[in-house]
Amino acid sequence: MPQLNGGDGDDLGANDELIAFKDEGEQEEKRNVSAGRDLDDVKSSLVNESETNSSSDSEADRRSKPGPDLESRARHSQLFEEALRRRQDGGLFQPSPYVGYPFFMIPDLGNICNPYLANGALTQSARTYLPFQWPLLDVPGRAAIRDSATPTHLSNNVPVVQHPHMTHLHPLLSYSPEAFSPQRASPGFSPDAGMSRTPHAACYPVSPGGMAQLTHPLGWLQGQPMYPIAGGFSPAALAMNASMSSFSPRLVPTSQSSIPHPAIVSTGSEAGSLPDGQQEREEEKKPHIKKPLNAFMLYMREERPKVVAQCKVKESATINQILGQRWHSLTKEEQAKYYELARKERLLHSKLYPGWSARDNYLKRPRVPPEETPHTHTLLTQTAHTHPRSHLTQPHTVSHLTHTHLSQASPASSLDSPATPTTALASPGAPQLQPLSLTTKPHRTAHPLSRNAVTPGPSTPSSSCDTPTSSPLMTSSRCSPPPPPPPLISQPFLVPPPTSAHQSAASSHGALTQPFSLRRANQL
DNA sequence: GGGCCTTTGAAGCCT
DNA sequence: AGGCTTCAAAGGCCC
Numbered sequence: 011m012p013q014l015n016g017g018d019g020d021d022l023g024a025n026d027e028l029i030a031f032k033d034e035g036e037q038e039e040k041r042n043v044s045a046g047r048d049l050d051d052v053k054s055s056l057v058n059e060s061e062t063n064s065s066s067d068s069e070a071d072r073r074s075k076p077g078p079d080l081e082s083r084a085r086h087s088q089l090f091e092e093a094l095r096r097r098q099d100g101g102l103f104q105p106s107p108y109v110g111y112p113f114f115m116i117p118d119l120g121n122i123c124n125p126y127l128a129n130g131a132l133t134q135s136a137r138t139y140l141p142f143q144w145p146l147l148d149v150p151g152r153a154a155i156r157d158s159a160t161p162t163h164l165s166n167n168v169p170v171v172q173h174p175h176m177t178h179l180h181p182l183l184s185y186s187p188e189a190f191s192p193q194r195a196s197p198g199f200s201p202d203a204g205m206s207r208t209p210h211a212a213c214y215p216v217s218p219g220g221m222a223q224l225t226h227p228l229g230w231l232q233g234q235p236m237y238p239i240a241g242g243f244s245p246a247a248l249a250m251n252a253s254m255s256s257f258s259p260r261l262v263p264t265s266q267s268s269i270p271h272p273a274i275v276s277t278g279s280e281a282g283s284l285p286d287g288q289q290e291r292e293e294e295k296k297p298h299i300k301k302p303l304n305a306f307m308l309y310m311r312e313e314r315p316k317v318v319a320q321c322k323v324k325e326s327a328t329i330n331q332i333l334g335q336r337w338h339s340l341t342k343e344e345q346a347k348y349y350e351l352a353r354k355e356r357l358l359h360s361k362l363y364p365g366w367s368a369r370d371n372y373l374k375r376p377r378v379p380p381e382e383t384p385h386t387h388t389l390l391t392q393t394a395h396t397h398p399r400s401h402l403t404q405p406h407t408v409s410h411l412t413h414t415h416l417s418q419a420s421p422a423s424s425l426d427s428p429a430t431p432t433t434a435l436a437s438p439g440a441p442q443l444q445p446l447s448l449t450t451k452p453h454r455t456a457h458p459l460s461r462n463a464v465t466p467g468p469s470t471p472s473s474s475c476d477t478p479t480s481s482p483l484m485t486s487s488r489c490s491p492p493p494p495p496p497p498l499i500s501q502p503f504l505v506p507p508p509t510s511a512h513q514s515a516a517s518s519h520g521a522l523t524q525p526f527s528l529r530r531a532n533q534l
Numbered sequence: 535g536g537g538c539c540t541t542t543g544a545a546g547c548c549t
Numbered sequence: 550a551g552g553c554t555t556c557a558a559a560g561g562c563c564c
Contacts, residue, residue, distance in 0.1 A: 301557045306542035310558065318560095326559040330541035337542070352543080368545045372555060 299366050302359035305348035306337055 303311065310333050317329050317336075337345070359366070 301544075301555095303557060304543040307557060310541075314559070323561095324559095325539080325561045327538085327540040327561080329559075330539085332541090334541040349543095356544080368556075369547085371557085372546055 299363050299370065301368055301371060302355040303352060305345065305352040306334075308351050308355070309333065309337055309340075309345075309348045 310330065313333055313336065314326075314329055317332050318324060321329075321332070323329055323332070
């Protein structure tokens, strides 16, 4: 566990962070205990509640139970620790966010490797990135730069390379010191050389002072507009970037005009449906800011390589099933790490994008190829606000109203009291309700029609990881042949009848007995 | 080439 | 308030 608040406590670059985290600044061990205790408290309340109906599934009971579950958990914990050690030793795995969790608020860095900026070239999934990610920038034009293994000099000399190993770049989880080191800065960030391709670089907590010594990778772009702010990023975000950055504030773009960068273009579909209005055009250039990752997503991000390596499984659907059950096999303390990390992710996200709301990404994806005129676009947009679930008719273009608050957010209000509810979540007084349904959510049964008609069922202590059907827990460090179906008695997660709270949490994914594919079909 | 699958959690919208 | 839906990551698979 790293010192999340290492240094002088300015790693976040914001004092309110210290306020937000009541334990911030204390010893990490104490923080861990505190986080675990908080989580325990929250979970215990739920457990107590559920115990009124059934005590068989409480965490305490599970943990006190001898037998395969305990054994598998011990193995898993051993694996977990081993993985942590490996990462500390500079192994191939992505460094654990807790080993070197670089929880600092360096907006420039966060922007450079900003994982929230999606759409094409800058997304991890697209595996295309600029040598540095443009702050608050959405670069949808992936088609133009995709499959470019070598730097592609675009019209304004911004090299674009494709780098499958940089998918780990993340403002919180993994910064590559090599990518930012002065030694490598030149070849790595030079417009002529593109980015260092060193994969799996260890991450480290960067102190602002240390970063100040580095050559800003954007130096060659100083004076140029860096990204469009037409999307309505509040001056607060920019001010924060400037104030919190160890780099020159001049790098913070001040122009409201869009960048003529070739990579910073709207997607073809967006451009094709552009209405004539200038405002709409600007809205379509708005960057797509991704949601912050939740605890499980962070866990998956970290554990996925292990599962892939251990099980030789590459299908994400299968891996996710494994990880889902592994997640349930984690102890509260282990889960608490990820909840804490997710909480800080949300906090960082809310600071980077004070006006952002999950609503901004809501129903933005085109479900049906739009055949719309500007007139219908307007109508559909209005309809979408009235009936946002009617995604069949939802235009793929951005809504008119959802972003208006972004540009209206005042710097002071954004900084002092970010408008996003995530900040409220991160506030010390806000209860952490996330873990409530962790170990009580019943497993879904895969629909037989589903392509991946695997039926994970309740977690079992088995160590096989051939398929989630046999045993997804994968508590062993090796993949073993699928054992015979374990007796039901060995299932560690016998789910009690859900309480109202459980029901609510579990039902958030639809009917418990209804497979995802069916639910999806019903949605459509 | 793009959508689906699959997981959990956060947050949105709707009733 | 409660229930339901969407999105976040990921990569093989399928059409």
